[in-house]
Amino acid sequence: MEMTIKDPLGTAVVVLSGGQDSTTCLFWAIKKYKKVIGISFDYGQKHIKEIECAKNICLENNIEHHIIELPILNTLTENSLTRIDIDVDSEKPKEGLPNSFVDGRNMLFLNVAAIFAKQKGAHTIITGVSQTDFSGYPDCRYEFIKSMEVSLTLAMDYPFSIKTPLMWLDKSQVWNLADELGVLDVIREKTITCYNGIKGEGCGKCPACKLRNEGYKKFLQEYKK
Numbered sequence: 001m002e003m004t005i006k007d008p009l010g011t012a013v014v015v016l017s018g019g020q021d022s023t024t025c026l027f028w029a030i031k032k033y034k035k036v037i038g039i040s041f042d043y044g045q046k047h048i049k050e051i052e053c054a055k056n057i058c059l060e061n062n063i064e065h066h067i068i069e070l071p072i073l074n075t076l077t078e079n080s081l082t083r084i085d086i087d088v089d090s091e092k093p094k095e096g097l098p099n100s101f102v103d104g105r106n107m108l109f110l111n112v113a114a115i116f117a118k119q120k121g122a123h124t125i126i127t128g129v130s131q132t133d134f135s136g137y138p139d140c141r142y143e144f145i146k147s148m149e150v151s152l153t154l155a156m157d158y159p160f161s162i163k164t165p166l167m168w169l170d171k172s173q174v175w176n177l178a179d180e181l182g183v184l185d186v187i188r189e190k191t192i193t194c195y196n197g198i199k200g201e202g203c204g205k206c207p208a209c210k211l212r213n214e215g216y217k218k219f220l221q222e223y224k225k
């Protein structure tokens with residue numbers, strides 16, 4: 001099925017968690033699209049502060065923002081992002097998926113984002129997934145995104161394009177992109193990536209912080225000599 005998007009740079013819907021990656025995508029989209037809408041999901045994550053970050057960043061940049069409740073994820077799965085009695089793995093497990101992986105989360109988010117986008121007359125959905133610093137999440141892979149794009153287009157008989165500006169960037173390159181977009185400080189100070197819910201530099205100990213902070217160091221070494 002071939003379908004073309006009439007207005008490819010019209011409206012884009014950005015899946016916004018309030019973290020470094022999705023917020024960088026938001027600013028990337030602001031430069032590129034006529035209209036940008038942020039959409040965040042409340043699925044019972046322990047750190048509701050993420051959503052607060054997303055909301056505030058949109059407010060400060062005059063971006064329309066919606067929060068959609070998806071409590072069903074928490075009902076259906078057991079994982080360390082939503083369950084207060086499960087700690088996030090501090091190291092990547094040798095086998096299997098990290099306990100911060102939530103089955104079907106990205107797929108569900110993209111599905112809901114697509115339903116929302118169609119209502120808004122938007123064809124573009126933007127997500128901050130990346131295959132480069134692959135933490136073992138199968139639904140961050142390029143192949144999955146491409147197949148999802150086809151499925152959504154078939155399911156709603158409406159052409160969708162899923163853009164993943166960070167797909168092939170490592171964390172230092174994501175920092176550099178933020179710098180090029182002129183929002184390095186915004187990303188450093190106003191986003192939250194930490195699994196322990198600490199804004200900015202975070203706890204420094206969880207896998208998300210390690211990735212973020214090591215990426216920042218590498219960015220300084222490679223781009224800011």
Ligand code: ZN
Nearest residue numbers: 194203206209
């Ligand atoms: Zn942390």
